[in-house]
Amino acid sequence: MRKTLVAASLMAAVAGSSFAAVPTISQARIDAIVRSLQAQGQQVTPQQREMVRNQLVTAELLKQDAEKKGLDKTPEFRAELENMQTMALANQAIRDFQRRNPVTDSQLKAEYDRLVAQMPAKKSYHARHILVKTEAEAKAVIEALRKGKPFDQLAREKSLDPGSKANGGDLGWADAANFVGPFGDALTKLSKGQVTSTPVKTEFGWHVIKLDDVRTESAPPLEALKPQLEQKIGQERVDQYISDLKAKAGVK
Incomplete structure (x- = not known):
């Protein structure tokens, strides 16, 4: 903020100055400031180069005025210059x-x-789930799955999760840490293709979880x-x- 204000003040000063001659600024001085800006990760455009030149012109005019007043002989200036x-x-x-x-x-x-x-090896999980209100409903879902009813069909019929039920409960690929604690913990204990044998309770309700696949993310x-x-x-x-x-x- 301070540098921006100083630059703005210098630009305003050169615009309103009444000096007769505009100092010549060498390309080397402009390049030195540009290199400093680039070292800070800034991309310097032609417009910014012109702004740098204008700021140096203003600084040179102020320097000349300061020298006329003898400010370059003060101890404060000497210390700052050093x-x-x-x-x-x-x-x-x-x-x-x-x-x-x-x-x-x-x-x-x-x-x-x-x-x-x-x-550390980072794993990503492709999971599905069916969300219901009560533990009894979740147990009924698990029983239906044991009897051969497809998971995606049950999800479309029973799940209360509007974001996944139309896709058969599909939650896509995610890190287990992206899920609420009990859900993520239960998910990491499953093998590929396995469904939780008991309902999992979270703040959202009761879940029946299926792990479709798991993969280790490469660096x-x-x-x-x-x-x-x-x-x-x-x-x-x-x-x-x-x-x-x-x-x-x-x-x-």
């Missing part, structure tokens, strides 16, 4: 380190394999995770680089 120079050089050091230590494909693959090995491919992995490895290296500098300097 801090800005320090941060700018620090950023240059980091960029230089990153250029000299690029993340390789083999390192990406090793990090990907390590993360995949740590991921996303390396290419899908490549940008995140590059950022992770790169940041870890920068952190180590800084830690090493602190250790050499005796900084804790």
